[in-house]
Amino acid sequence: MAVMTIQESAATLRAATYRLSSTPHRELPRTAPQIAAHLWTCKELLSSTPDTAKQSSEVSVTVHRFKTLLATLLQDRTIEGRWSAVVLTKAAVEAGGVEVLSKSNGWVRSLLGILKKHDPPTTRSLAVITLTRIFMLTWDHSNLVREITTPALPAFLSACLTNAENKRCSASELQTILEAFAVLVPRHPTIFRNNETQIRALLTKIISTTPSNPLADSHYTQQQQLTSQRLLALLHHCTPKQGAANNWDETLKAAITAAHNICDRLFRSVVETQSSSAGVQHSATQNVLLQGEAELESDVAFGLRGWKGVYAGSERLESLIAQIRAHIETGTGGAVTVRLGLIVDLLARLFSVKAPRGKDSLMQANNQVSKEERDALFRLLPSIHVAAVRLTITLLDRFGGVIASIAHSLLADIVDTFDTERHDIYLRTATYSLLASVLEVEGPSFQKQDVADVERVIRSCCLDISSATDRSTTQSPAVSGPGDRASNDAISLGIQASRTRSSHPTAWADLHNAANDLLPVCLAKLDPASVSAKTRALTDRTAILTRHKNALVASVLNNPLKSASGRSAPSLLPLLAKQYPDAYESEALLRPRMPVIRTGRSRVEGVDDDESMADGFEEDEDNDYGQAIPGSGTDEVLPTDGGVDAPGSKEVAEVTEDLYSASPPRQPVGAQATVVETVTEKRRADAAPDFERSAKRMHTPPVAETLLSSAPVAAMPTATAIPEQPSSSFVTAPEPSQRAASSSQAPASEVTREQPSADMNAGSDLDENDLPPLTMDSSDEEDEEEEDEE
Structure with missing residues (x-):
């Protein structure tokens, strides 16, 4: 079956190779996706070992022809040919696995050459994706990392950084490069260490650029900024000598300090009443902050570029809050110390500044700043508060119930902010998400x-x-x-x-x-x-x-x-x-x-289990009443009430003598009579009935009608109900009070009349385990009848 699969794969690969070689290069982009889909069906062939390929020379020739043709297309002169070759290379590497990957050094060099050419951005983006995928597939094989990734990664970084800084770099290509770096940095920090300065400069440039900043000379999308923030948080892996944790902490503190510096200039139009609990001081004196327009020439704390104007300042503040979120969300290589006090202090400052709400507003305006700037600030506050609420959600999701008290303390400020800015749909969305997270953790409290x-x-x-x-x-x-x-x-x-x-x-x-x-x-x-x-x-x-x-x-x-x-x-x-x-x-x-819980064997196999349960209740009754039958070998207990004498009385003694007198009389014959008489005498010799005997099943004997006791309810023994008990036939011995009532009406030797088992169960309030049953062997009656006939 395996040989047949390889033969089918070889036929498919030959068809793909023929189509690839016969199609004009300018038409290859149309057929390349279909050929790439066919390569996955050739997975068995491409991933086969050399020993398997040697068994069929035709198969090995087919694989060799395809690889040679693909290597030729990677160096093709036409743009269409190189684009198609990049697509097919990624498909072949993923389908072939280790066997194709181990022989892909030539393909990697060709892909690096494509990155250095002036190909369209789509071709370079596909080349970056293909090379990143090849590097990822080598992670499980240390020999392939040494042979492929380590030699090729420095050239890959240099080519990507050169293309990213080029003005011809498109938005999709830059996004692809940033995503590739974010994937590779945690696994290859030593190689990225040589280019860390250049990468950090690129990232700070992207983060510093905002739409409203007149000092910006380029434009970057929001997705690029988010990816840059995540990559900047990952650069702590490149710190040598196990200094990653300290570098991560310093970067986080720098972002918080830069955010406070922006708040000093952005919130100057109002009088802040919130005092810092972390001891954060203003970055400049009040006279310097009030001069001219709200601006910052350069951000020394975080290394960002300057900004000018209230709108640019609010966008920079939102970007720094998002950077703090990225530090909290992104995983680290080791344990780090998170300074929650600094983050909570920044959040408290952000939530303390609210837009005025009628005449009862607690915000005091600073008359030294123009009203236009203050109105612009109030217009921008909802977006700043949305970023702050999202940071709070990130903290709660990351640390869970550990910071539940912190989130609960911030919730009051957020609700007050919600009252004044509920017209903003983004703030309502963030507040709903935060409240749901808080209630999940500590809602019941x-x-x-x-x-x-x-x-x-x-x-x-x-x-x-x-x-x-x-x-x-x-x-x-x-x-x-x-x-x-x-x-x-x-x-x-x-x-x-x-x-x-x-x-x-x-x-x-x-x-x-x-x-x-x-x-x-x-x-x-x-x-x-x-x-x-x-x-x-x-x-x-x-x-x-x-x-x-x-x-x-x-x-x-x-x-x-x-x-x-x-x-x-x-x-x-x-x-x-x-x-x-x-x-x-x-x-x-x-x-x-509720599922049926079976605690023992079935009733057919384990009738004695019910008797053992009755024994347990007998012991409980002994503890409750404390009165045992005298003269017996075992401490059997009978229930007592106000009308029953103490143990040792005459009435209790009569029970030991006539307990089995209600049984139907037998007429033994011959040898059988001797055996029955011996057993009967032995039973009568007992001082008390044996409550531990188990009832034997009968074929079709009659069932005696059970008489209801005339004793008070409090004196009745505890009944144990066993549902769905199969019908059984036995004679139940009466209680002492029953004997006293029945002895004056009928002799003890009178045979009780027969009733169905269902009538006994329905008309009696007593249970089978209340009194021990008397056993009657049906086999003895059959033997007696046979002897009578003889």
């Missing part, structure tokens, strides 16, 4: 006052969810049904869809997702007793109108015990079952099925 502080955010979340449902219903008026009712109910709550929402579809989608994630967390994590009735009604109503399954389930599982009026609060379980009848949650809540 929220007190009533804590819940009251965040109820404004919860109500806003409900309104955003309902308005999103109303907007989707308005956009599709042809659809009718429950969605229309939800829309009408949402409008009745005073929710009106914004006319400008269609201009930001992505932002509104993120807002809706964040609100949908927050609603079930609020219902599940917060104590219902701490939530006001109005807020709880709004959350339940929103869950119903928007058909939010997770919120409905959370409301059912965390339903308040009583409403404000003192009555039991209604549950949303009927609505959940109606709207989602097929959901697993509805099935589990409506029909919970």
Whole structure:
């Protein structure tokens, strides 16, 4: 079967080679993707060992022809040929694995040559991707790292940096280079160490450039800036002599210091009342900060370029906050010390500056700065606060419950900021995500006052969810049904869809997702007793109108015990079952099925197990009543009440004599009579019945009717119920009180009448384990009948 697979792969590879050689070079970009897809079907052939290829000379010739043709195309004179060769090289290396990778030195040199040529940016980008993939595949083989990666990586870095600094470098090529560096730096820090200075200069240039900065001479996309921030956080790996942790800490402190320096100039139009808890001092005197326009010629702390103007300063501040986030999110080579105090101090300063809210605003304006600059600052504050909230979310996601108290302390400032800037959809989105993260960690510990502080955010979340449902219903008026009712109910709550929402579809989608994630967390994590009735009604109503399954389930599982009026609060379980009848949650809540736990053998095989259980209850009764039957070999106990004498009395003695007298009389014959008589005498010789005997199963004997005891309920022995017990036939000995009542009515030798087993179980309040059964061997009766016939 394996030979057949290799033959099929050889045929496919021959077809791909023929198509590659027969197609004109200018038309190769059209066929290269199809040929690359066919190479994956040749995986068995390309990854075969040389011993397997030697078994068939035709197979080895086919593989050799393909590799030779691919090497020729990598050095082709046409741009189309080189582009196609790069695509096919990556496909061949991934399909062939180690066998192709070990012989790819020639391909690597050709790819490095393509990076140095004036090919289109797409060709160079594909070459960077292919070389990065080859380097990654060598990581599991140290010999290949020495043979391929170590010699080629320095030339690769030099070529990439040269192309990145060139003005002809496109945005996609620069993004590809940055991503490649971010992948390779942690695995090859010593090779990157020689180019660390050049790489850091490129990264600071990208981070410093913002759209509103008039000092910038180029433009970079937001994705490039995010990748540069992550790569800058990874450069600590290049520090020699195990100084990576110190370098990481110094870079983080420099970013925080640079952010404070920008705040000194950016917030000069207001009077800051927040005092630094980390001892951070202003970077300049007040007179210097108030001179001229808000600007910074150069950022000495972090090595960034200067900025000028409030808009450029706000963008630089957001960039530095994102840099701090990148340091927290990006993994490190070893253990590092995170200075949470410095980060929290910066966040507290950022949240302390808020836009004025009517006449009761606590922000005091600085009259030495123009009103226009102050208004511009208030306009830019929401975006700065969004970056700060995202940094808080990153801290909480990274450290979890360790910093729950810190996040809880910042939550009050964030809620106050939310009240003044809730018009910004990005701030609402970030606040919803932060509140969900905080509630996941410490929601059950929220007190009533804590819940009251965040109820404004919860109500806003409900309104955003309902308005999103109303907007989707308005956009599709042809659809009718429950969605229309939800829309009408949402409008009745005073929710009106914004006319400008269609201009930001992505932002509104993120807002809706964040609100949908927050609603079930609020219902599940917060104590219902701490939530006001109005807020709880709004959350339940929103869950119903928007058909939010997770919120409905959370409301059912965390339903308040009583409403404000003192009555039991209604549950949303009927609505959940109606709207989602097929959901697993509805099935589990409506029909919970506990698995059957089998604790022993089946009833057919282990009838004695029930008797052993009865023995355990007999011992318990002995401990409870403390009265044993005298004269017996074992300490058997009988229940007592006020009308029964103490042990040793005459009535108890009669029980030991006539306990088995209710059994049907037998008529033994011959030798069988001797055996039966011996057994009967032995039983009567006992002072008390043996409660530890097990009942023997009978074929078809009669069942005696059990008489109800006339003793008080308190004196009755504890009954052990065993469900679904199979029918058995035996005669139950009466209790002492039963004997006293029955002795005056009928003789002890009277045969009890027969009844079905079902009647006994239904009409008796006693259990089979209350009194020991008397055994009757059906085989003895059959032997007696045979002797009578003889």
